[in-house]
Amino acid sequence: xxxxxxxxxxxxxxxxxxxVVAVGVRRFRIPYTVALVIVGSLLALRSRLEISAAPELIxxxxxxxxxxxxxxxxxxEAVRRNLGSxxxxxxxGVLLNMVIVGGMMAWGxxxxxSLALVFGALIAATDPVAVVAVFRRLGVPRRLAVLLEGExxxxxxxxxxxFNLALAAALGGGFSLGGAVxxxxxxxxxxxxxxxxxxxxxxxxxxxxxxxxVETTLTTVLAFGxxxxxxxxxxxxxxxxxxxxxxxxxxxPRGMSPTTRIVVLNFWEYVAFLANSAVFILIGLQIDVExxxxxxxxxxxxxxxxxxxxxxxxxxxxxxxxxxxxTWRHALYWGGLRGGVALALAxxxxxxxxxxxxxxxxxxxGVAFFTLVGQGLTIGPLVRRLGLTRRVEEQxxxxxxxxxxxxxxxxxxxxxxxxxxGLLSSATWERLExxxxxxxxxxxxxxxxxxxxxxAIQAEELDTARREAxxxxxxxxxxxxxxxxxxxxxxxxxxxEIDAALDAGAEGWFDMAGIRRxxxxxxxxxxxxxxxxxxxxxxxxxxQGVPVTRVxxxxxxxxxxxxxxLIGIPPGKLETVxxxxxxxxxxxxxxxxxxxxxxxxxxxxxxxxVTIRGATVFVFDVERYEEF
Numbered sequence: 026x027x028x029x030x031x032x033x034x035x036x037x038x039x040x041x042x043x044x045v046v047a048v049g050v051r052r053f054r055i056p057y058t059v060a061l062v063i064v065g066s067l068l069a070l071r072s073r074l075e076i077s078a079a080p081e082l083i084x085x086x087x088x089x090x091x092x093x094x095x096x097x098x099x100x101x102e103a104v105r106r107n108l109g110s111x112x113x114x115x116x117x118g119v120l121l122n123m124v125i126v127g128g129m130m131a132w133g134x135x136x137x138x139s140l141a142l143v144f145g146a147l148i149a150a151t152d153p154v155a156v157v158a159v160f161r162r163l164g165v166p167r168r169l170a171v172l173l174e175g176e177x178x179x180x181x182x183x184x185x186x187x188f189n190l191a192l193a194a195a196l197g198g199g200f201s202l203g204g205a206v207x208x209x210x211x212x213x214x215x216x217x218x219x220x221x222x223x224x225x226x227x228x229x230x231x232x233x234x235x236x237x238x239v240e241t242t243l244t245t246v247l248a249f250g251x252x253x254x255x256x257x258x259x260x261x262x263x264x265x266x267x268x269x270x271x272x273x274x275x276x277x278p279r280g281m282s283p284t285t286r287i288v289v290l291n292f293w294e295y296v297a298f299l300a301n302s303a304v305f306i307l308i309g310l311q312i313d314v315e316x317x318x319x320x321x322x323x324x325x326x327x328x329x330x331x332x333x334x335x336x337x338x339x340x341x342x343x344x345x346x347x348x349x350x351x352t353w354r355h356a357l358y359w360g361g362l363r364g365g366v367a368l369a370l371a372x373x374x375x376x377x378x379x380x381x382x383x384x385x386x387x388x389x390x391g392v393a394f395f396t397l398v399g400q401g402l403t404i405g406p407l408v409r410r411l412g413l414t415r416r417v418e419e420q421x422x423x424x425x426x427x428x429x430x431x432x433x434x435x436x437x438x439x440x441x442x443x444x445x446x447g448l449l450s451s452a453t454w455e456r457l458e459x460x461x462x463x464x465x466x467x468x469x470x471x472x473x474x475x476x477x478x479x480x481a482i483q484a485e486e487l488d489t490a491r492r493e494a495x496x497x498x499x500x501x502x503x504x505x506x507x508x509x510x511x512x513x514x515x516x517x518x519x520x521x522e523i524d525a526a527l528d529a530g531a532e533g534w535f536d537m538a539g540i541r542r543x544x545x546x547x548x549x550x551x552x553x554x555x556x557x558x559x560x561x562x563x564x565x566x567x568x569q570g571v572p573v574t575r576v577x578x579x580x581x582x583x584x585x586x587x588x589x590x591l592i593g594i595p596p597g598k599l600e601t602v603x604x605x606x607x608x609x610x611x612x613x614x615x616x617x618x619x620x621x622x623x624x625x626x627x628x629x630x631x632x633x634x635v636t637i638r639g640a641t642v643f644v645f646d647v648e649r650y651e652e653f
Contacts, residue, residue: 043302061302063398085252087300087369088181089266093248094297096178096270098290103171104271110172113345115179118338122149123187125337126330134326139195140381146191147371147385148331148392150184151177152364165413169353173360181366182264186212188370196377215260220268223251227269228276237285241292247273284521304368317391320384324391331392335361352411359407362396363389423475423482430468437461488564499523546572546593546647550602553641558610559588562640565605566592594644603642610640 042064050060104111127145130136136144151173160170189212190205227247231240247269255265281289317324339358343349371389374382408414440457443449476483499520506516554562559575566573572593592602 039303043299047298084369084373085249085256085262087304088263088366089248089252090293090296090300091304091366091369092178092181092263092266093244093270094293095174096267097244097274097293099171099174099178099271099274101271101275103167104175107168107171107175110343110349111175111179113342114172114176114338115183118176118342119146119149119180119183119187121337121342122331122334123184123191125334126327129330129333130323130326133329134323136323136384137381139191140378140385142191143188143195144327144385144388145330146184146187148327148363148367148389149187150181150363150366150370151361152366160408165356165408166353169356169413172353173357178267179264182213182216182261182267184366185263185370186261192375195381196375212259212261213264215258216255216262216264217268219255219258219260220251220265220270221272223247223254223265224269224272225276228273231273231281231285235285237281237288240281240285241289244273244289244293304364304372317387317394320387320391323384323388324395327388327392328395331361331363331396352413355411356404356408356413359400360404362400363393364397368393420482423472426468426471426475430465430472433461433465433468437465483565487567488560495523545596547596548594548599549645549647550590550592550594550599551643551645552590552592552606552610553587554590554606554610556588558640559590562590562606562609565609566590566602571595571598571602571605593647599644606640606642 043061046060046064123142123145125145126148127138127141130141130144131138134141160173186209190208224247227243231243234240234243248266251265251269252262255262335358339354339361343354343357367389371386374385376382378385437458440449440454440461444451444454476486502511502516502519502523505511506513511519552562563573563575574591576589576591594602
């Protein structure tokens with residue numbers, strides 16, 4: 026780069042490419058990271074970008090936002106319940122990966138053992154961004170997604186610690202098994218401790234501040250500052266970011282206003298989007314695609330090593346973590362993609378490795394390309410084939426009827442527009458309009474019928490409508506402020522009201538929209554439901570015009586939190602309410618650690634499948650009912 030102007034032009038060009046790819050993937054329905062890898066490869070055919078930045082700068086700029094954003098959104102309670110399995114995959118699993126991949130690269134590809142172990146550690150970190158997006162869209166069991174996300178977060182830190190140790194040995198620092206173990210424990214524990222302290226301190230500070238810009242800035246300082254402080258103290262910066270993100274993501278939002286919470290979540294989603302995009306675009310531009318063919322043998326051995334080591338972790342170690350369906354093991358195996366962290370480490374390799382640097386970087390890109398494209402494009406069909414999706418027949422039927430109704434209405438509107446523009450004669454329109462209108466009405470009634478029989482689906486659609494309405498209202502306020510119709514003070518006041526309603530749930534919005542009307546209430550139903558079912562149950566009941574009040578409960582069966590719903594029953598609607606609860610609070614199997622006593626000491630046994638009932642209900646007669 027010869028000038029600041031050229032740097033700015035390059036950045037804008039890359040941002041434009043990223044935006045085009047993001048829009049394009051919506052049309053072709055493929056994971057964004059997969060598309061970005063393909064586009065990066067095509068760009069590499071045109072030119073290569075020579076990166077002269079220090080390796081430490083690449084890691085400190087790209088890794089913290091990727092790791093912090095993922096940790097910030099992960100539920101710490103879900104991590105705690107699956108901590109044994111996650112740690113098993115993230116520590117012994119990474120060690121096995123480094124040894125197996127390193128051994129195969131040394132034996133099959135002829136790499137020096139030191140470089141082979143560096144590559145084994147470099148490629149050990151999984152990146153399930155594309156897989157988790159598919160999981161969420163298809164509705165796989167939540168615990169399976171938590172296992173994959175939790176493993177990825179913690180094995181990032183483990184892999185980087187091992188990468189640093191192996192790299193130091195490869196550069197001539199020598200190797201001692203005892204010293205390596207001590208260094209590993211020190212770096213990992215130190216990073217976790219620093220992240221916990223900084224995350225807790227930032228959460229306490231956020232709780233006493235009511236300014237969304239300052240609070241967002243504090244999370245930014247926390248993400249990058251925890252990494253830099255930990256690295257300066259020679260402990261794991263990535264594990265510090267992981268712990269800081271977990272603590273701040275679970276404690277920080279409690280002290281945030283609704284406006285701040287929305288701003289922070291949107292900000293970190295955008296920053297992680299940029300960081301992910303930068304990693305894949307930079308690696309694609311830096312490496313000559315022709316080099317992939319020149320190192321074809323090494324890449325094939327690297328892919329084979331990754332697949333073999335992943336099989337050992339997914340099928341071997343998972344047996345030690347307790348009972349797990351075999352179909353889950355298949356999904357964990359094929360979902361072990363390599364991506365952001367591995368490529369960032371490849372970019373950070375020092376030039377002092379000589380030709381080995383280019384070889385390791387090309388192999389890392391080859392493995393990432395194979396896993397992201399090959400596995401990323403096939404994980405969806407595999408999940409469906411394994412029967413892990415929770416799409417019920419009612420959902421499929423609703424989509425079918427809704428699509429027919431929408432297409433019929435579009436045809437009606439199109440011909441009406443042609444008639445208005447004079448392109449369709451009145452005589453023809455008068456013959457077609459009654460039939461088209463009747464078909465649209467019949468199909469709309471068919472949609473109402475399936476929604477009436479599946480209140481959970483209606484609740485989801487009502488909640489989507491609620492959020493879209495709130496966002497439209499907020500956008501209108503922004504336009505009014507921009508045009509000078511309202512002052513900044515009024516805008517902030519009204520925007521805070523909208524954000525509070527958006528954050529609070531469906532009840533207040535349904536009242537505002539006139540969906541719920543005061544009715545004669547003769548009985549009250551108290552339903553104790555699992556916390557994860559409370560939102561969908563409340564939305565479904567509110568959509569049926571049934572008044573609901575949520576009361577937070579303490580305790581919970583086997584550590585699972587519960588919520589008590591106080592439901593007013595209009596005359597003749599008891600069966601409807603019970604059916605809604607049955608549909609939205611489904612009986613499920615949870616894998617939970619069960620308490621056991623051995624030699625007089627209380628401990629936790631491996632996770633055991635436990636059937637959790639959907640809802641417990643009690644009905645009471647009421648003399649008088651009032652809404653406030």
